[in-house]
Amino acid sequence: MKVLAIDTSTVAASAALIQDGSLCCEYFLNDGKKHSEKIISIIDYVIKSCGLEAKDIDVFSCSIGPGSFTGLRVGASAIKGIAQALGKPITGIPTLEVLAYNLRGFKGLICPIIDAQREMVYSTLFRFEGDTLLKIKDFSAIVIDDLICRLGPYDDDIAFLGDGVFLYQNKIKNSLKNARFADVGNILPRASSVASLAIIKYKEGHLLWYNDLRLDYIRKSQAEVEYEKNHIVTIVNMKAEEIDEVVEIEGLSFNNPWSYESFDFEINKNNLSRYIVAKTDGRIAGYAGTWLVFDEMHVTNIAVHPDYRNRGIGNKLVEEIINIARESGLKRITLEVRNSNNQAICLYEKNGFKAEGFRKKYYADTGEDAIIMWKEL
Amino acid sequence: MLKIISKSLDETIRIGMDLSKHVMPGDLICLTGDLGTGKTSFTKGLGKGLGITEYITSPTYTIINEYYSGRIPLYHFDVYRLGSADEMLELGCDEYFFGNGITVLEWADNVLDILPEEKLCIIMNVGNNFDERIITMKAYGDKYKTILKEMKNSESPRN
Missing domain, CATH: 3.40.630.30 (Gcn5-related N-acetyltransferase (GNAT))
Structure with missing residues (x-):
């Protein structure tokens, strides 16, 4: 089975192709948000590099948020367009799960944080049990200080990743002794993680047609304001x-x-x-x-x-x-x-x-x- | 508060250029005024001052235009067609407000509820004759108060 996945939910854009359980090609570009100009050519490059054509792909996948609204829309539109034209199924993967999956095998807690502006982040606390990703606590959109406070009672190591780390690493480090940070290669969402999760979804039978894919922006408590x-x-x-x-x-x-x-x-x-x-x-x-x-x-x-x-x-x-x-x-x-x-x-x-x-x-x-x-x- | 009288379209453009000398990434400028009072012309001046080479047009139909050719990116919104502040949030406006560029918002009144507290509000009214415009600038927050102070000090004598 061949899965093509992309991620455009943060400042980086990436595409990956997994064929019969092995990663054939992954392209990761972090040069400032210009996803609308680049994502199609990145997809094209990845597919061609594997000696394939778009019509050979069985399932298309993209991350569905939370993240940059514009980035998510660009990615979803690209995937929907291709899938519609080729009559292929798609599957959407929540961005926070994509990030957590970057750290598969980590023994402690995993806390992806995505910048939501106004001192807020989108976050969910995860843990791996074997290969299964478990959601421990969903924080939705939360003020970073509140998140740090809410994580206070956990004794296990907590690995942070996501673009929120660029903004709040020092703050987290100073407040939580058990904080760890993902290395540079894993800190942003990667299309290969999207593809791996897409295969799991495929096996569970969670496939959609292009017009059923919905983005999940997570409305921040702007509603509160x-x-x-x-x-x-x-x-x-x-x-x-x-x-x-x-x-x-x-x-x-x-x-x-x-x-x-x-x-x-x-x-x-x-x-x-x-x-x-x-x-x-x-x-x-x-x-x-x-x-x-x-x-x-x-x-x-x-x-x-x-x-x-x-x-x-x-x-x-x-x-x-x-x-x-x-x-x-x-x-x-x-x-x-x-x-x-x-x-x-x-x-x-x-x-x-x-x-x-x-x-x-x-x-x-x-x-x-x-x-x-x-x-x- | 700063009140400037513009005698012509060219002068409105020049006032926009003046403002461009004092803005910084992350600044938010809200423009209010009836059709034809020069909101887009003012933005053209601001863009010109930032060194933007593209032709700046009103984003009435596109809602957002982004310009990257100047010293700072310019995000130009026209929210006239938006039905509610909710739609503005759905656009992902916070990514612009707190991004690396200057955001100019036309018809800001439509989405006032969700705008950050700190901003520069510019109100454009028709003056005593057909070409004259009264441009009133109100600063909310210290950094915008500083901008107005700088503009007052550097205001070149007109007319």
Whole structure:
């Protein structure tokens, strides 16, 4: 079987031809994005170098993103055009898998990062189990600092590759002791990896006709930015009539949710408590509860409705409780967070909280430790 | 803010050339103004100043034209035909905004939601007579404020 594959998802363009399980020719060009001018002649060169003609190819393949929008479109158009003309099937391979496949056999974790601009990268965490590529965690589009923070808890070596490495290598190196970086030959996506994965897809029967191939750009949380502009989030003190909505969010967020009665007590009877809610679209999107005890603030709970997560609302709530503590002349803020709740830990760290201790087996449901965090004001 | 009166098309081109002396890769320039107020002429001047040898035309139908013959690449957008900011994202606009060239965006109002905070906005209005144009430049962000300061200082006496 003969597979011709290309990759144009980053600044480099490449084409490769695998015939009966062996790589016959691979052409890799990294001279600045001019894919539209070069990719057809590169494909032509690769096929001819193997003594073949385009009609001899059984399957065509390209990477389908994420990556450079323009690059991806050029590559997909080229492959679709050729496949349509010749009546041959095609298969599309996700770019992050292509990158991970460059490091086949690596024992630790593999973290491809593709530049998504605005300090963001497209990323997924992989691991090889034998020859099979396993997806450990899909980060989609993520701010690089958040990604580094989210990778903090992993002890294994993490190999980074992709064009994001050119931008963030030092930052990663300084923050993660277990970070490794792919060598120069493997750092960008390679068409030979696309071809290898295309053969696996072929064996699994995942072939498409030219008009069924879809690119997967991965929309970054630009939606988040837009959302903030179009949907104003206001933070106000929580009122008694809002308890029902808050109890619902509590139930959607925690294994051992507080009851209506608990919130009722907090709002109506407890003089030390201060509860705030984030409102948007006329709904409660999230809330935060605190106790003001002497010169300290104790955060009791913070949660955001699942419909409104990943929109910076949690961050707004944290910022607001910090403001409240400052305005009330308090000296420090403390909270407990589940050991496994890395996303929350990252959010608190970003706002200046530091882990100062543990409460062993604090959470009855899983027996997990709580991390005690403090912020000095 | 910088307000410049242009008495003619040639002068609008010259103002574009003036601006070209102060721009750097990664800069974003948004042009707003009715049809015929000189947005494309202004861009021609900017391109000429950058040393672009190709003929610069309005990308109304192509949406983006890219020019590489100058000292810095020029990405010229006309987003008049785009239905929403979403379509702009689908184009992969961030690759241009944060790329190695200057981005000039005509009809920027259509996609304002998704533009980076920092940018130079240029508003073109018809002045007191048929040929006169009032060109108002507003800087958002320090680097663009510096550009306007430099332009003010180096402004050659006209007329």
